Structure formats: C-alpha cells, structure tokens
Amino acid sequence: MLIEFTPSGIFCPRAGIYIDPSRSVDKAVITHSHSDHARKGSRAYLTSRGNAGILRHRIGTSASIEGIEFGEEVMINGVSISLYPAGHVPGSAQVRLEFGGEVCVVTGDYKTESDGLSESFELLRCNVLVTESTFALPLFKWDKQEIIRDSVVDWWKRNSAKGLTSFLCAYSLGKSQRLIKLLHRHIPHLYVHPLIERTNDAVRRSGYDVPEARVMNFQTVTKEMKGALSIVPPSFTGSDDAEKLAPYTKAFASGWMAVRGSRRSRNAGAGFPVSDHADWNGLNEVVRQSEAERVFVVHGFADEFSRWLNVNGINATPVRGGTLKPGTETASVRSGG
Ligand SMILES: [Zn+2]
Ligand SMILES: [Zn+2]
Structure with missing residues (x-):
C-alpha cells in the first residue's frame, strides 16, 4: 500500500511526504488550513494554490509553502501527487497519490454540497480511500x-x-x-x-x-x-x-x-445545522462511487461508519490516533463542524 498510518500522520514512505502531519516533518502536504490539519514547524509545505495564502496567514510568513493548481501533478520518487477540490472550505483539497497502478485518495475534510464559495467537491475513483467521518451517523442530513x-x-x-x-x-x-x-x-x-x-x-x-x-x-x-x-x-x-x-x-x-x-x-x-462537512448521504455516496477496494475511516465516527460499511460489503477499517486499532471517541476528534 502507498500509505501508512503513523503517530505523526498519514505517511507515504516512497514519496517521503506526510499528509496533514500532527508534528513537524520534512515534507507536509496540507489539505486545508483548519488548525487540526495545518500545523506550524514543518520544513516544506505543499498545498493548493487557493490555500497557500490562507495557510501563510495561519502559520506565519516564514514558512516554505508551495501552492499548486488543482489537477496539477508533482512527481516525487515516481509517486504522482495531485490535489482535487474537497468542497470543505475555500482552497481545501483531497490528496491523490498514484504509483505502480495503485491510486490512493485522502479526502481530508470534505463537503459534497456546493456552498457557492469553495471549489465544488470532485469525486475521484481510487483503490484506497481515506475518508473523514465527522458526521457519519444517519441522523445527520443537511437541509439545503x-x-x-x-x-x-x-x-x-x-x-x-x-x-x-x-x-x-x-x-x-x-x-x-x-x-x-x-x-x-x-x-x-x-x-x-x-x-x-x-x-x-x-x-x-x-x-x-x-x-x-x-x-x-x-x-x-x-x-x-x-x-x-x-x-x-x-x-x-x-x-x-x-x-x-x-x-x-x-x-x-x-x-x-x-x-x-x-x-x-x-x-x-x-x-x-449548517456544516462544512458531508452529511450521512454525502459520505455514503463518496465511498460507494469511489469504487475503492479498501477504505480507511478517520476523524469522527470512525468505528460506527466502518461497521456500517462492512455490513454493506465494503472493506473498511477505522483509524485512530495514527494506528489501525479502534480507540475511544475523544472530544478532540469531534472538533470543527
Ligand atoms: Zn476542516
Ligand atoms: Zn478536520
């Protein structure tokens, strides 16, 4: 598999990049500038063009930040890295990694409904999907x-x-x-x-x-x-x-x-109830339409959503605190909204 879950965040060993790392690392790919995803102290940051200035505003002027267009490809050690709109906040991105015929998508936080300000969520097909699950319970269904x-x-x-x-x-x-x-x-x-x-x-x-x-x-x-x-x-x-x-x-x-x-x-x-995250239907649609063979669920109701996906024949695993072992729900993973 192209990625590993580590205590420092989602890591792609072949490219040497961390996605939204929780600690200072050498190369960080940042999905968006909310504080639980974008942290100070890494040596170099790669993010969307739209988020680059916002990230600078949040983590300081001296950071080395490279902004790329959505769909633009960066190659590191043979791994194709590109960003696609996540529809969560302006400039927010999903990270797509491809190597040797395997495609892995890390959604970051996402919202499937367009808000007229953020770039609209783009559905990606992949082999491995890492999805958030902030509102992954059937009671969460947003009004227009x-x-x-x-x-x-x-x-x-x-x-x-x-x-x-x-x-x-x-x-x-x-x-x-x-x-x-x-x-x-x-x-x-x-x-x-x-x-x-x-x-x-x-x-x-x-x-x-x-x-x-x-x-x-x-x-x-x-x-x-x-x-x-x-x-x-x-x-x-x-x-x-x-x-x-x-x-x-x-x-x-x-x-x-x-x-x-x-x-x-x-x-x-x-x-x-106005949210920047996908609701129950949005999350289910994205997982189904991604056609992913393996799904990892992070950031929210990871256990509950994984169980639901398993019952529906999807190979899903909850990820908590950098490990694949399910843990207990904490207040911190339910931040944002
Ligand atoms: Zn967020
Ligand atoms: Zn978040």
Whole structure:
C-alpha cells in the first residue's frame, strides 16, 4: 500500500511526504488550513494554490509553502501527487497519490454540497480511500443552505423586533465566509467581528469572492449595531465587548446543531445545522462511487461508519490516533463542524 498510518500522520514512505502531519516533518502536504490539519514547524509545505495564502496567514510568513493548481501533478520518487477540490472550505483539497497502478485518495475534510464559495467537491475513483467521518451517523442530513438562510433571517427578524442584538457564532475560516456570502443580500446591516474580518481578507486575497460586511467597532457602538446580526467567533459571547451590545441573543452555526438536544433549543434560537462537512448521504455516496477496494475511516465516527460499511460489503477499517486499532471517541476528534 502507498500509505501508512503513523503517530505523526498519514505517511507515504516512497514519496517521503506526510499528509496533514500532527508534528513537524520534512515534507507536509496540507489539505486545508483548519488548525487540526495545518500545523506550524514543518520544513516544506505543499498545498493548493487557493490555500497557500490562507495557510501563510495561519502559520506565519516564514514558512516554505508551495501552492499548486488543482489537477496539477508533482512527481516525487515516481509517486504522482495531485490535489482535487474537497468542497470543505475555500482552497481545501483531497490528496491523490498514484504509483505502480495503485491510486490512493485522502479526502481530508470534505463537503459534497456546493456552498457557492469553495471549489465544488470532485469525486475521484481510487483503490484506497481515506475518508473523514465527522458526521457519519444517519441522523445527520443537511437541509439545503437556502432553507437554513431563511431560518437565520427569520430568527434575526424576531430578535430585532424584541430589541435584541443577534450573534451568529461561527468558526472564522470557512463557515464565516460562507455565511456572509449566504446572508449578505438578505440582511440589511450584516456585521462581522474584526478577527473574522482578518480571515476574510486572507481568503479574499487568495481570489475568493467574499462579499464585504461591516466590521464591528467596539469603540463607538452605533445604534445600527444594536439589533443587527453579527457573525462572531464562538468565544465572543460573554466578553466585555459583547456586553456593549446587550441585550443580545446567540446561535451557533454548526452541523452539531442537528442533534436532538440542540435542535430542540434551535427553536429558542440556539443553533442552525449548517456544516462544512458531508452529511450521512454525502459520505455514503463518496465511498460507494469511489469504487475503492479498501477504505480507511478517520476523524469522527470512525468505528460506527466502518461497521456500517462492512455490513454493506465494503472493506473498511477505522483509524485512530495514527494506528489501525479502534480507540475511544475523544472530544478532540469531534472538533470543527
Ligand atoms: Zn476542516
Ligand atoms: Zn478536520
């Protein structure tokens, strides 16, 4: 097999590359810039052209980062390495390796529904597939993003009528830009937190069409900022700056909001199930259509999804913490959303 699972990450010995390594390595191939995939300290990085600038913004200016186009081939010791869109966040990639007639695809995080901002997911055929499984349970089935958009707009209108400021909590890379794109024509005064605006800038400079939103200014809180909808990092609520906009209410934009407890509170304005990951149907389609003979499941419900695939005649194995032995679910693998 072309790849090995090691404590430092997915390793291709023949090419000497690690994919999304958890430690400093010589050559790192990075699928996207979320912190559980992109870490500082490696000697050289290879990533998509779209992600190169975003990665630089996240890990620092001195890193040696090479950006390649989707579909472009890099050869190392006879191994063909290329990247294809994963549809997860702008610039996110699946890694395709080919050597001696064997094709191996590592999806990284992916989303099969197009969000109008990230490059759309591209299905790849392969012999060996490494798939993520963040939302690999049948209860995770996403609504179309237009439906979610309408419920966010309704939520904001109800809050605003009650004199409440609306904070929509979202991760700064990917989710926030997607929400701005989705909402900017439907909410008259859309604000973003300054930290999110820094990421917006990096994403815009990489060539993505992130619409302009007003940047929150906590020095001079205007009448317009009160009662408006602001996209903020999850840690913002409860801060002194948030108090300046009281009374307020908050909601999270995350796939985790689809679980029962969260959905119940969604009606009270606690969350919207909008995710950057594939849902149950998306994951199943990708595995089936890849026609892979071997599937390795990482990053999420690895045991559960592997068992389901096995029952359906697919040779799947869960991978946890760099080993093939199934381990226990930890909070850290369920980060993101
Ligand atoms: Zn991610
Ligand atoms: Zn991830």
